[in-house]
Structures are given as structure tokens and as C-alpha cells.
């Protein structure tokens with residue numbers, strides 16, 4: 001566990017209500033510097049509410065929030081200086097050009113005038129929007145707006161970065177670039193907190209996963225622990241004789257209700273299994289003379305872990 005001084009974000013016992021809805025019910029979260037932490041949870045779990053509170057845009061009803069060591073209630077300006085925020089929806093500055101938009105935020109953060117033009121150019125190049133200089137923001141596509149939002153969040157070189165669903169509108173290449181950018185920011189010591197429903201992507205980006213369930217923290221895990229050899233995931237098995245495979249699997253899985261076998265166009269999905277269990281299953285299929293031509297993990301380990309964690313609580 002990281003020491004207090006290593007934490008870019010530290011929130012304790014955060015509650016927030018909207019009328020009768022208890023969006024947050026005593027949530028705790030710690031986000032260390034130098035790591036990407038993923039925030040995952042079902043629709044309505046409270047992720048956006050938490051991010052808005054961390055970004056000082058919404059006040060909690062109770063609890064404490066520290067950004068880069070600054071209490072957001074007593075030292076909001078210092079907290080804001082330390083953090084970059086990329087919301088899931090874009091702002092209301094559509095009439096500005098792409099560069100005017102970034103200059104506006106550079107000014108708002110008090111960037112010295114002589115640094116401004118260089119910083120704006122560097123940011124546009126970082127998010128691959130340099131060809132859009134001078135174009136109005138409203139003429140950008142959704143994904144391009146998201147990339148501009150990323151540049152905006154980084155204008156003042158924040159030590160803490162909050163991103164709400166940053167990959168939702170991005171094309172495949174931009175997603176890979178976002179992943180690389182977040183990894184390099186973490187390598188530079190930034191504390192990154194990113195919420196997303198795309199678990200297979202988070203698996204490649206995040207060092208840690210915080211699971212939010214109905215307004216509370218329901219788990220805090222190192223990705224290596226969830227996605228390592230001991231993680232249980234679904235496996236895809238191919239056979240020259242699918243019917244024989246199905247019969248053998250039905251026998252082998254009988255009496256193991258937590259295990260499923262589903263025939264899919266690309267093979268039969270079986271699981272969840274650890275690597276050792278998958279190897280054991282393969283040996284049994286071979287012993288039963290099933291002509292197996294392939295066995296490989298299917299889907300994402302984080303997805304399986306998420307489904308297992310949310311299942312056990314219902």
C-alpha cells in the first residue's frame with residue numbers, strides 16, 4: 001500500500017445524494033503517483049459523481065478529498081492547479097478554433113504568455129491534431145473533440161489526471177495512442193485515474209483497478225493479481241470433431257455449476273479456468289480421444305474478474 005505522501009488522490013468516506021438517490025455511500029479511494037488506476041463499475045454505480053467531486057466540480061455531502069495533498073474544501077485552488085480533468089462530454093466553447101480553445105485554458109491556468117504558443121503546438125502534436133489548427137472546435141468529429149479534451153486536460157502539466165470514459169469515441173489507432181500516452185504520463189510520475197467500461201483495454205493500461213458498486217468501493221486490486229496465471233478466465237477450445245468435444249465437456253463439467261461451456265462460431269468457450277486448470281482440462285480431453293486443435297484464453301481477464309466480483313455480491 002502506498003504511503004500518504006505517494007498519493008495523488010486520497011478520498012475517504014465520501015457521500016453524495018441527489019434527492020432520494022444515494023449516489024455515493026461512504027466511498028474510499030487512493031490513487032498513487034506513477035500509476036494508472038482504473039475505476040470500474042456498473043451503470044449508475046457512482047463513477048462520474050466521484051470524478052466530479054475529485055475534480056472539485058461537485059461538493060460531497062460528507063467525507064474528505066485530497067488532491068496532491070490539498071484538501072478540496074479548504075484549498076480548492078491548489079487542488080485545481082494540480083489536477084487535469086477530461087470529462088465524458090465536451091465543453092461549450094464550440095465557437096472557438098482549436099488553438100484558441102487551448103490558449104483559453106492556458107490563460108486560465110496562468111501559463112506565461114511566452115510559453116503559450118509553444119505549449120499549444122506541443123499539445124496539438126501530442127494528440128495528433130496539428131492539421132486542425134485554425135479550425136472551429138464544432139467542426140471536429142467526436143473522437144477529435146475527445147483528443148482535444150485530452151490536450152486541454154494536460155495544458156498545465158498536472159500531477160493528477162482524471163479521465164471519464166476517455167476512449168469511448170476514439171478509433172482503434174487513437175485508442176492505442178491514448179494507452180501509450182497514459183502509460184508515459186504515469187512513467188513521468190502522474191497519478192492517473194481513468195473510468196471506463198472497456199475492460200479489455202483497461203487491462204493493458206491500468207496498474208490497479210478500483211471497483212465501485214452502488215456508491216461504495218467494492219475492491220481494490222493490482223492488475224497483475226487479476227490478470228496473472230492464477231486468474232480465472234474463459235478459454236476457447238477448437239476441435240476437429242465439435243460434437244465429440246461437446247459430449248466430453250458435458251461429462252467433465254458435470255457437477256461443476258460455476259463452469260460453463262458455450263459453443264460459438266470460433267470454437268467452444270469454457271471457463272472460468274486458471275492456466276493450470278486449462279492445462280488439466282486439455283489433458284483430460286486428449287485422454288478422452290477428442291482431437292483438440294487449439295486452446296487459448298478468450299476475452300479479458302479483467303472482464304472475467306469483474307463478472308466474478310459483481311456476481312458474488314448479488
Ligand SMILES: Nc1ncnc2c1ncn2[C@@H]1O[C@H](COP(=O)(O)OP(=O)(O)OP(=O)(O)O)[C@@H](O)[C@H]1O
Nearest residue numbers: 018021022023041042043044045046047048049050
Ligand atoms: N445530477 C443528478 N441528479 C440526480 N441524480 C443523479 C445526478 N447525477 C447522478 N445521479 C444518480 O446518481 C447515481 C450515480 O450516477 P453516476 O453518473 O455517478 O454513475 P456512473 O457510475 O458514472 O454510471 P455510468 O457508468 O452509467 O456512466 C445514479 O443513480 C444517477 O441516476
